[in-house]
Amino acid sequence: MPKGFIIRDLKWEDFHDIATNFFSYYEEVDADPDFGLTLMEKKPTWQEEALWFANTYKSVLDKDRIMLVAVADGKVVGACEVVRGGSQQGHIGALGIAIQKDYRSLGIGQALIKEILKRCKKRFEIVVLSVFANNLGAIHVYEKLGFKRYASLKNALKRNGRYFAEDKMYIDLKKS
Ligand SMILES: CC(C)(COP(=O)(O)OP(=O)(O)OC[C@H]1O[C@@H](n2cnc3c(N)ncnc32)[C@H](O)[C@@H]1OP(=O)(O)O)[C@@H](O)C(=O)NCCC(=O)NCCS
Numbered sequence: 001m002p003k004g005f006i007i008r009d010l011k012w013e014d015f016h017d018i019a020t021n022f023f024s025y026y027e028e029v030d031a032d033p034d035f036g037l038t039l040m041e042k043k044p045t046w047q048e049e050a051l052w053f054a055n056t057y058k059s060v061l062d063k064d065r066i067m068l069v070a071v072a073d074g075k076v077v078g079a080c081e082v083v084r085g086g087s088q089q090g091h092i093g094a095l096g097i098a099i100q101k102d103y104r105s106l107g108i109g110q111a112l113i114k115e116i117l118k119r120c121k122k123r124f125e126i127v128v129l130s131v132f133a134n135n136l137g138a139i140h141v142y143e144k145l146g147f148k149r150y151a152s153l154k155n156a157l158k159r160n161g162r163y164f165a166e167d168k169m170y171i172d173l174k175k176s
Pocket of ligand 1 (some may be wrong): 036037038097098099100103104105106107109111127130131132135136137138140141145169
């Protein structure tokens with residue numbers, strides 16, 4: 001049990017923790033084929049991860065992405081981002097979040113999302129997200145914080161030969 005956690009903006013020096021956390025989610029998929037986090041098809045190399053991080057950091061500086069991290073026990077244990085949409089969707093941000101296994105169900109996810117939504121109000125009108133329909137814990141959190149389901153597609157995701165339904169959710173920041 002951590003003594004507590006803090007939420008702060010992403011720092012350049014978070015690269016090692018962020019990458020290590022990201023790699024661990026691939027191990028979770030191996031251990032639990034139902035694990036409800038969308039990942040790239042193939043686990044990236046450290047080099048690919050470094051390039052991703054550099055681009056991510058640049059998009060934060062360019063104000064096209066907000067990325068917050070949760071720190072507990074002296075390390076980054078979770079991250080939440082909202083990324084600006086493309087053409088004609090610059091007013092929409094897409095949310096993604098993942099917390100390290102040992103730090104789930106401690107309130108960190110809800111704290112991260114609440115804080116990022118506060119920041120989003122200055123930059124976006126709508127925040128959307130996609131979630132495995134079997135990810136009941138995540139869906140509970142999203143609904144609790146005001147997200148509503150606007151679409152659901154059976155067999156939308158295919159991982160290692162298995163199909164999963166995907167829900168799409170949104171929150172209208174002008175009304176929340
Ligand atoms: C989903 C996730 C981000 C939530 O973060 P978290 O820190 O675990 O969430 P919190 O501790 O703030 O809240 C968990 C809530 O879900 C509830 N919950 C947990 N498992 C649940 C389940 N199977 N069904 C319903 N509710 C569940 C808890 O009771 C708690 O609700 P409460 O505050 O009303 O009691 C985190 O669990 C995670 O990273 N999971 C793996 C990756 C992932 O699924 N990312 C989201 C992809 S869209």
